[in-house]
Amino acid sequence: MQKERRLLNILSYIYSNSSPKNAKEISNALSIPLSTVYRVLRILNDWGLITNAYESDGFIAGPTSYGATQQFQQYSAIGHMFSPFLEALVKESKETAAIIVPTPHHTLCVALEESPSLLKCSFSLGGKQSLTKGASAKTILAFQEQNITNRVLQQLNIDQQTSLLKELHLITTRGYGLSIGEIDADVWGVSFPIMKKDELLAVLTTMAPYYRAQQYNQQLINLTQKYANQINNFLSHPY
Structure with missing residues (x-):
């Protein structure tokens, strides 16, 4: 083994x-x-x-x-299952939304619905990001199995661990992650966990330029939570 x-x-x-x-x-x-x-x-x-x-x-x-990546993007159950929810979220919020999943060394974007409005960000379908930066990654760390999160924390120094643990506690307490400019300058993001039974499957993330988000950030949080709840309910009762 x-x-x-x-x-x-x-x-x-x-x-x-x-x-x-x-x-x-x-x-x-x-x-x-x-x-x-x-x-x-x-x-x-x-x-x-x-x-x-x-x-x-x-x-x-x-x-x-390469062939595996193409096949994953075409046939990924997660991407296909969640696309209608992403489309509805973007239609209502007018902002970009994505499904992000964890892997051992990074986060991976497996579904993406782009905003009709301009947003300059690093997220793209199949794109990889840090496991410790941004609302998506930190929400993943906060809700996945503790032993997996501990392996990530062990790669950080003591000060970084302390700071990150405080953020993770806040995320688990309020139920979602928030970030501003941690991956892309002036990009605001909110992420809610997608759970299958008691296991983290992915996170639903909404992204917007900070200048837009600050005008109605609570509305974006509420909308993201609304569709995350719909996805979680769908996973609980798929038929």
Whole structure:
């Protein structure tokens, strides 16, 4: 089982980074022996799951992963199930909305409905973001299993842990996360958890330019909560 976990951890680490990573970097980041990392990289490379980066000694996602990404975006149950709710939220709020899910090393946008109004933000379908910045990531950390959140906290220094834990406590107390400019300057965001039974499945996030959001932020919070509740009810009674 440990061999399989190491292979998946290395693969996830490579996929989650925006730049190529070599064997030594992977070994240091994941605390896996260098000899083991080399062995796993050979297996992943042979299967086309990773490939050598151009003009770099590091590795990036391989050709096999491209087809998987296309298939996920086309057939993802989450994206298809939640699209009507996103469309309704955007129609009512006139702002951008997204479904964000957790992965071991980042958050992933699996469904996105863009606002008819201008919004400059980093979120895109299939896009990855930090696990510790922004309303989406912090709401995920606040509501997912504690052992998973603890693994993320262990990567931070004491001051960062203390600050983040205070934010997570606030999010769990009020039931949603808020952020301003943590990922993109002057972008306001609110996120509510999407739960299947007692397990966090995703978060529903509404984003808007801060200058617009500050004029009616409570309305945006209420609308996001309304559609998050509808999704949660749908998951409880899918038929």
